[in-house]
Amino acid sequence: MANAFRMSIRRFATTAARAASAATEAPTPNAYGIRVSKAQGVVDQLTGAIGNTPLIRLRHLSEQTGCNVLGKSEFQNPGGSVKDRAALYVVKDAEERGLLKAGGTVVEGTAGNTGIGLAHVCRARGYKLVIYMPNTQSQGKIDLLRLLGAEVYPVPAVAWENPENYNWQAKRHAERLLKEDPEHGAVWTNQFDNIANRRAHIETTGPEIWAQTDGKIDAFTCATGTGGTLAGTTRYLKDVSGGRVKSFLADPPGSVLFSYVSSGGQLNERKGSSITEGIGQGRVTDNLKNEVNELDGALQISDDKTIAMVYRCLDEEGLYLGASSALNVVAAKEVAEKLGPNHTVVTMLCDGAYRYADRLFSDKWLRSKGLRDAIPEHLQKYIVLE
Numbered sequence: 001m002a003n004a005f006r007m008s009i010r011r012f013a014t015t016a017a018r019a020a021s022a023a024t025e026a027p028t029p030n031a032y033g034i035r036v037s038k039a040q041g042v043v044d045q046l047t048g049a050i051g052n053t054p055l056i057r058l059r060h061l062s063e064q065t066g067c068n069v070l071g072k073s074e075f076q077n078p079g080g081s082v083k084d085r086a087a088l089y090v091v092k093d094a095e096e097r098g099l100l101k102a103g104g105t106v107v108e109g110t111a112g113n114t115g116i117g118l119a120h121v122c123r124a125r126g127y128k129l130v131i132y133m134p135n136t137q138s139q140g141k142i143d144l145l146r147l148l149g150a151e152v153y154p155v156p157a158v159a160w161e162n163p164e165n166y167n168w169q170a171k172r173h174a175e176r177l178l179k180e181d182p183e184h185g186a187v188w189t190n191q192f193d194n195i196a197n198r199r200a201h202i203e204t205t206g207p208e209i210w211a212q213t214d215g216k217i218d219a220f221t222c223a224t225g226t227g228g229t230l231a232g233t234t235r236y237l238k239d240v241s242g243g244r245v246k247s248f249l250a251d252p253p254g255s256v257l258f259s260y261v262s263s264g265g266q267l268n269e270r271k272g273s274s275i276t277e278g279i280g281q282g283r284v285t286d287n288l289k290n291e292v293n294e295l296d297g298a299l300q301i302s303d304d305k306t307i308a309m310v311y312r313c314l315d316e317e318g319l320y321l322g323a324s325s326a327l328n329v330v331a332a333k334e335v336a337e338k339l340g341p342n343h344t345v346v347t348m349l350c351d352g353a354y355r356y357a358d359r360l361f362s363d364k365w366l367r368s369k370g371l372r373d374a375i376p377e378h379l380q381k382y383i384v385l386e
């Protein structure tokens with residue numbers, strides 16, 4: 001009896017010691033990373049890897065403003081930009097509407113990231129891709145799209161109103177293909193006015209930001225090309241917060257939207273031009289029209305501020321960003337300053353600087369644009385290209 005009692009005491013002591021040692025054991029290294037990996041699991045093909053990008057706290061700007069200034073790292077998408085989200089949604093929309101069948105063709109007018117996003121999505125899902133673009137674009141862009149499997153047509157750069165504009169040529173190409181081969185289908189995905197683009201951000205970007213900040217976001221800001229990102233993310237954040245989250249347009253010179261938003265829809269003034277690519281608009285697109293009157297304001301960001309922020313983000317945060325992202329970061333800083341300390345402001349880091357390096361870090365190019373002096377002296381060491 002005494003023996004049995006002693007044994008059970010010993011067993012109890014051993015179990016307790018094991019439990020105590022488990023409690024004091026060092027946490028698994030990379031526990032956070034493992035939790036994220038577990039939640040993500042295995043995704044279905046490349047398209048499953050689009051979105052769910054990290055939200056990065058910009059440490060220096062957060063300290064400077066007393067706010068949390070956060071950037072969504074869209075350059076981590078498989079095609080390298082925020083436009084992967086829109087590309088996936090316009091293709092999914094065409095599939096859902098029965099316009100595309102296996103072996104069918106996607107046709108789009110785009111000079112940049114949407115084409116790259118579409119090229120990846122089309123390869124992954126078994127579609128052909130035809131791209132129309134203005135013939136003012138660099139050979140590098142044409143080559144990249146071709147090596148990703150797209151058929152590319154550079155056409156004379158004419159205004160939107162002209163039937164020979166690259167977008168209308170893309171539309172007619174899709175109509176022609178559909179007539180010739182209705183069995184496989186063909187679609188003009190029409191990123192500017194196809195609201196499946198905005199839906200991508202209502203269903204993915206907005207909810208991700210809300211979840212990542214645990215609902216503690218006060219303001220969102222970003223620039224617009226098609227307007228899909230700003231409109232869709234604004235829609236979700238306003239709805240989920242009962243209108244509490246503020247949203248601001250960030251606009252480069254040369255776009256009409258700054259004057260449109262700040263005049264309450266009265267003006268359509270286009271002043272100046274900008275070095276930024278993929279952003280700035282001459283009209284209110286269908287993607288933007290629902291939310292454009294719900295915005296809480298607009299900021300116009302000069303190229304001087306944008307280029308300085310490209311260099312500052314690289315130096316302070318290690319972030320190698322394209323100009324539209326840098327413009328967004330300037331806007332986020334200005335919104336944070338407007339709101340005052342202890343607010344959380346989110347923006348988009350749309351793509352990296354890789355495709356723009358020969359300009360953004362070239363002494364000659366910066367001088368030709370009158371931007372060299374905009375870069376603070378201590379950051380001029382990054383101007384390493386001739």
Ligand SMILES: Cc1ncc(COP(=O)(O)O)c(C=O)c1O
Nearest residue numbers: 224225226227228229278324350
């Ligand atoms: C680099 C870059 N930033 C921002 C945008 C704007 O995004 P959205 O078309 O959703 O307005 C684009 C669009 O092409 C882009 O290429």
